[in-house]
Amino acid sequence: MKARAALFVVVSLLLAALSLWIGPSFAGETRDFVLFELRLPRLLVGALVGATLSIAGAAFQAVFNNALATPSTVGTTAGATLGALLALALDVGGGMLGVSLLTAAAFGGALVTTLLVSGLAASGRLSKNDVLLAGIAVTLAASALASGVQFASDARALVAAAQWSLGQLPQVGYHGVFLLAPFAGVTLVGLLALGRPLQNLALGEDLAQAQGVNVTRLRFSVLLVASLGVAACVAWCGPIAFVGLIVPNVVRLLVGPKLRSLLPLSFIGGAAFLVLCDGIARVVLKGRELPVGVITAALGAPSLVFLVSRAKRE
Amino acid sequence: MKLRLEDVGVLRKHRALLEHVSLTLEPGQLLALVGPNGAGKTTLLRAALGLTRLSHGSVWLGDANVSALTAKQRAARVAWLPQHSNAAEELSALDVVMAARFRFDEPSAQSESEAKKALVRVGVGDVAPRALATLSGGERQRVALAGLLAQAAPLLLVDEPGNHLDPAQQVDVYRLLGELWQQGSSVVCVTHDVNLLRHLGNPGEVRVAGVAQGKLRFECRFTAPELPDKLGELFGMTMHSLMLGGHRVLLPERSP
Numbered sequence: 001m002k003a004r005a006a007l008f009v010v011v012s013l014l015l016a017a018l019s020l021w022i023g024p025s026f027a028g029e030t031r032d033f034v035l036f037e038l039r040l041p042r043l044l045v046g047a048l049v050g051a052t053l054s055i056a057g058a059a060f061q062a063v064f065n066n067a068l069a070t071p072s073t074v075g076t077t078a079g080a081t082l083g084a085l086l087a088l089a090l091d092v093g094g095g096m097l098g099v100s101l102l103t104a105a106a107f108g109g110a111l112v113t114t115l116l117v118s119g120l121a122a123s124g125r126l127s128k129n130d131v132l133l134a135g136i137a138v139t140l141a142a143s144a145l146a147s148g149v150q151f152a153s154d155a156r157a158l159v160a161a162a163q164w165s166l167g168q169l170p171q172v173g174y175h176g177v178f179l180l181a182p183f184a185g186v187t188l189v190g191l192l193a194l195g196r197p198l199q200n201l202a203l204g205e206d207l208a209q210a211q212g213v214n215v216t217r218l219r220f221s222v223l224l225v226a227s228l229g230v231a232a233c234v235a236w237c238g239p240i241a242f243v244g245l246i247v248p249n250v251v252r253l254l255v256g257p258k259l260r261s262l263l264p265l266s267f268i269g270g271a272a273f274l275v276l277c278d279g280i281a282r283v284v285l286k287g288r289e290l291p292v293g294v295i296t297a298a299l300g301a302p303s304l305v306f307l308v309s310r311a312k313r314e
Numbered sequence: 315m316k317l318r319l320e321d322v323g324v325l326r327k328h329r330a331l332l333e334h335v336s337l338t339l340e341p342g343q344l345l346a347l348v349g350p351n352g353a354g355k356t357t358l359l360r361a362a363l364g365l366t367r368l369s370h371g372s373v374w375l376g377d378a379n380v381s382a383l384t385a386k387q388r389a390a391r392v393a394w395l396p397q398h399s400n401a402a403e404e405l406s407a408l409d410v411v412m413a414a415r416f417r418f419d420e421p422s423a424q425s426e427s428e429a430k431k432a433l434v435r436v437g438v439g440d441v442a443p444r445a446l447a448t449l450s451g452g453e454r455q456r457v458a459l460a461g462l463l464a465q466a467a468p469l470l471l472v473d474e475p476g477n478h479l480d481p482a483q484q485v486d487v488y489r490l491l492g493e494l495w496q497q498g499s500s501v502v503c504v505t506h507d508v509n510l511l512r513h514l515g516n517p518g519e520v521r522v523a524g525v526a527q528g529k530l531r532f533e534c535r536f537t538a539p540e541l542p543d544k545l546g547e548l549f550g551m552t553m554h555s556l557m558l559g560g561h562r563v564l565l566p567e568r569s570p
Contacts, residue, residue, distance in 0.1 A: 065402075196422075200413045204400030210363050211465060212389030212417035256445075257404045260422070 005255050008265055012272035016047060022279035037173070044177045046169045046278045046292070047271035048184040049233045050243055054270020056226035057244025058251070058263055059191045062198045063222045064118075064131045065205075067252075070244035071230040074131055075113035075138035077241070080227075080234035081165065082142045082149070083109025088160050089153040103183075107231035113138050114227045118219060167238040167293030169278050180232060187229030188267055194222055195259045202257065240274070240293045246300035247273050253307045273300075315376055315391050315469035315500055316341055317362060323370030324357055324528075331357040333528045335371075341468070344501040346511050346536070349525035350549055355504045356397060358525065359471045362502070363394055375469065389417040393467035395458055397474045397504075403447035407433065407457045410446065414461035432460040436490060452483040459490060469500045476510055488513035508545060511536055512561050524548040537562075 020043055026034050053071060060069040060076075071077050087105035120134035150161055197218050200208035209215050233240070247270040248262065255261050277295040284290055317339040324332040332354045339345050347355045360366040362373055364380040373380040375391045383391070393414070401410055411429035418425070433439045436456045441449060449457065455475065462470055475491060476484035484507075492514035495501050505511065511520055520536035524544055532544045542564055546553035551566040 196416060199409070200416050202402040202405055203410060203413055204396070206360075206365055207394065207396055207400070208413075209365055209385060210389065210392075210394040210396075211414055212386040214385040252404075256406070257402055258406075258409055 001255055001261075005261050005265060008251070008254060009268055012268050016043070016272040016275045019043065019275050019279035023282050041172065041174045041177055042169055042278070043275050044174075045172060045180060045236070046275045048177070048180045049169065049237050049240065050247075050274025051267045051271035052184045052187050052229040052233050053240065053243040054247035054266040054273070055188060055191055055263055056230050057270075058248035058259075058266040059194070059198065059222050059226050060244070061248055062201060062259060063219055065201065066129075066131060067249060068245070069131055069135075071110075071226070072239070072241045072244060073139075074135035075117045075142065076110045076227055076230050077234055077239045078139040078142035078146075079109035079111070079113025080106040080231045081109070081239050082113075082146045083107070083231070084164065084235050084238075085146045085149050085161050088164065089149050089157045091157065103232050103235040106235035107228060109142070110227040110231035110234070111224065113142055114223045115220075118223055164238045166291040167240040168289070168291045169237055169274075172236070176236065180236060183229050183232035187225055190225035190228075191222065192263055194218065194225070195263050198222065199259045202259075238293075240296060242293075242296045242300040243270055243274055246296070246304050249304060250307055253310075315467070316374075317392075317469055317500065317502070318374040319358070319362065319371065320374070321371035322358075322361055322368055322373060324354075324361055324366055325369040330528050332361065335361075335525075335528075335530050337523065337530060337533070339469075339500055339502060341500055342495075342498055343521065344495045344503065344514065344519065345521045345523055346508070347502060347504045347523050347525055348506065348508055348545065348548070349531075353525045354528040355525050356473055357528075359394065359473055359502065359504060362471060363392060364388055386417050389465060389467065391467055392469040392471060393462050393465040395462045395470070395472040395475060397477060399446075399454065399458060401446055404445050406443055406445055407438070407449065407453075407460075408442040410457055411460045411464050414464040417465065429460070429464050432464040433457070435463060436460045437486075451478050452480070452486075455479060455483070455487060459487065463494070468498075469502075470494065471502045473504045474506065475503065476505065476507065484510055485513050489515075492516070508536075508541075509563055517561075 020035060020039055057070040060071065060074060061067055064074065083105040084102055087102045117131060117134045117138050150158060153161065197213040200211050200213045201215070201218070205215055248266045251262055251265045251269050255265060274292065274296065277299060278292045281290045281292045281295045319335055319337050322332055322335045323330065335358060347358065349355055357366060361368060364373065375383065375388065380388060408426065408429055411432055412425045415425035415428055430439065430442055433442050436459045438453055438456045441453055441457065446454060472491065475487050479487065488510050491501060491503065495514060508522070511517065514520055517536045521533060522536050522541060523533040524531040526548055531548055534541055534544065542553040542555045545564065549566065550569065552569045554565040554567060556563045556565060
């Protein structure tokens with residue numbers, strides 16, 4: 001298992017580094033500019049976003065005890081989207097302060113929907129599917145509200161929202177990296193610190209409680225920390241689906257369910273996965289870029305199906 | 315650890331799961347809770363663990379009200395073996411037992427070595443790396459017992475520890491519980507099968523409490539002459555006593 005984990009880290013880092021050279025090659029000063037001023041910061045943003053979405057997905061799966069729980073399926077992404085669209089409609093976008101206001105709006109939306117879903121799912125005896133049903137309900141409600149917001153917006157906000165909601169890594173340079181890094185860092189450190197009690201939750205909620213875990217507080221802390229990171233990612237890049245579902249599930253199939261390895265490996269694997277997808281998105285169509293969300297879905301869905309069917313056979 | 319329930323009541327959807335239950339377990343005592351399905355035995359254990367909201371009364375662990383303790387403080391006083399395991403099937407036996415060390419602020423290497431010791435102690439040291447899904451019913455129950463041990467709490471609440479086990483495994487599990495009791499643990503053990511209690515050893519000291527419809531119906535020693543009649547009344551059956559090799563064995567039969 002340890003060898004597998006080490007191999008996974010090495011392969012992930014190699015793939016992420018190699019994706020820097022995906023795309024047309026240049027020479028001399030142009031090459032340096034493309035590599036270090038355009039591609040490297042974008043690679044770093046992609047790594048932070050992929051890592052955060054993946055580790056948040058792994059944490060959601062643990063906290064809801066459901067392999068299909070992800071930021072996208074329990075309403076976090078929808079809430080963040082609604083918040084971000086509201087911010088765009090009210091024209092707070094642009095500029096350093098504007099970016100953080102957008103993040104704050106996305107975070108507020110993400111937190112409200114996530115807590116709503118966990119509240120709905122936790123009322124009464126918690127069934128594994130309740131959280132997904134509640135997530136679908138909240139996602140639908142948030143999408144309806146978002147449509148309402150867009151209907152009332154002017155043309156400029158509509159264009160900005162349409163562009164944003166495709167899910168693309170923005171060409172933001174190094175200041176984007178510096179803005180995103182603290183959020184990814186808080187999510188990483190916070191979730192790793194909660195890994196031990198989260199592991200107890202895999203034995204069942206009641207037994208975890210009897211073993212000394214304050215389950216209510218743990219749920220809230222995990223959702224808070226994960227939503228913070230997800231909201232920042234959604235605010236920057238729009239909703240990028242599938243990453244939080246695919247990467248943790250693939251990692252679990254490779255190294256097992258133990259959170260002490262699952263959480264950090266999801267972080268690393270998620271970084272590599274999104275960076276690689278973004279590299280492919282740059283070159284798959286001649287002369288224009290596909291939204292990275294298209295690639296994550298196109299690559300991720302079949303690989304998950306493959307791994308699940310292989311795991312069933314074993 | 316002394317356990318005291320004072321006039322405990324539990325309501326669920328306007329139905330009383332427990333009513334006016336009072337009992338005291340002194341440190342080092344063993345109490346077997348018997349009664350028909352749905353009598354409230356499991357609810358009683360959950361109340362003692364602070365997992366169930368009381369509609370009435372209070373539960374005391376030592377000198378502290380259970381509702382005033384933090385989760386970790388409570389876990390240092392009382393450990394629980396639930397009737398059914400909800401653990402994720404892909405977890406290894408070692409992962410499961412290590413989780414029981416959560417209440418200790420210790421590095422995970424220490425948790426791991428304590429967990430391994432506990433697995434060896436219950437006779438399944440070799441299954442540590444294996445996933446729960448690959449274990450037999452007996453091995454699983456021993457892994458769960460190892461978790462109970464690893465938590466190292468002075469009061470143990472065990473819910474039907476012989477459930478779904480073959481007779482040899484059942485006897486082994488009760489012997490192991492008996493050892494823990496002889497070494498000073500206080501134990502509350504829920505069971506349907508009173509005959510298994512003799513494998514705990516020291517039957518004269520085993521207390522038996524009958525629970526039906528949320529109420530405590532009787533309490534006596536395991537060796538008390540009135541036990542068969544009390545049990546017969548509790549289950550609505552005729553309870554025959556047979557003597558086998560110096561032990562009293564109870565055989566239930568439908569009352570005419």
